[in-house]
Amino acid sequence: MDGILGTVGTAGAVFAGTNVDDIVILTVLFLSARAHGLPRPWQIIAGQYTGIAVTVVVSVIAALGLAILPDPWVGLVGSLPLAMGVRGLIEAVRAKDPADGSPPAVASGLLSVASITVANGADNISVYTPVFRTIGVSASLITIAVFAVLVAVWCLIGSWLGSHKKIIEFVERYGRWLVPLVFIAIGLVIVLESGVISLLADLVRHLLEPV
Numbered sequence: 664m665d666g667i668l669g670t671v672g673t674a675g676a677v678f679a680g681t682n683v684d685d686i687v688i689l690t691v692l693f694l695s696a697r698a699h700g701l702p703r704p705w706q707i708i709a710g711q712y713t714g715i716a717v718t719v720v721v722s723v724i725a726a727l728g729l730a731i732l733p734d735p736w737v738g739l740v741g742s743l744p745l746a747m748g749v750r751g752l753i754e755a756v757r758a759k760d761p762a763d764g765s766p767p768a769v770a771s772g773l774l775s776v777a778s779i780t781v782a783n784g785a786d787n788i789s790v791y792t793p794v795f796r797t798i799g800v801s802a803s804l805i806t807i808a809v810f811a812v813l814v815a816v817w818c819l820i821g822s823w824l825g826s827h828k829k830i831i832e833f834v835e836r837y838g839r840w841l842v843p844l845v846f847i848a849i850g851l852v853i854v855l856e857s858g859v860i861s862l863l864a865d866l867v868r869h870l871l872e873p874v
Contacts, residue, residue: 670802674809677794681787682817685711688783689821691845692776697825706773708818713773714780715814719807722791745850747779751843782850 692707702710795803854860 666802667805670798670805671809673794674806675813677790677806678810678813681790682715682784682813685780685783685817686820686824687845688779689818690824693822693825701771702773702776704822707776707821708815710773710776711780711818712811712814713777714784715810717777717781718784718787719791719810722788723795723803725788725792726795742782742850742854745847745854747775748843748846748848748850751846752840755840755843779846 689707689711692702693704696702696704696707794806798806
């Protein structure tokens with residue numbers, strides 16, 4: 664019993680420590696849902712589960728010794744929220760009514776929500792992989808179950824924050840610019856922290872070198 668409780672506690676700590684920033688994303692998505700009806704709440708929840716599931720599956724595969732992609736190159740997925748944020752910022756600039764602070768629908772469906780979740784959680788693979796590599800099958804199943812429960816908790820927190828009066832008032836005033844900038848910031852952090860830029864620079868230098 665102590666072993667199970669220890670596994671549950673460890674899994675909870677690992678999930679919370681690696682997904683704190685997901686609460687910000689979920690809050691923004693639920694605010695967008697209330698402002699535009701897109702993405703729908705069920706799409707946000709399903710997209711979050713899909714994104715986390717993809718991250719876990721890739722981590723389990725990597726734990727079995729099958730590297731799908733070198734860690735730094737995973738940072739390329741940061742271009743997804745970055746592109747979505749830039750698109751939202753362009754829509755804000757082109758808006759006919761500058762007084763309207765409603766946040767643009769940066770993500771409009773299940774797939775885009777899942778893409779953002781995968782992009783934001785790509786660096787979590789480097790944390791989850793050694794965890795799944797060092798614990799047994801039963802402990803891994805318990806860990807995955809804890810993750811599933813905590814995804815629901817995260818969605819509830821994001822929904823609650825997205826319905827908080829002061830937050831809504833703030834977003835109504837600055838949301839047109841705030842939401843795209845949040846996604847741009849998330850994308851930049853993912854790309855910069857991954858080290859993929861230096862890899863791309865080395866690749867370009869290698870291609871430009873005379874034969």
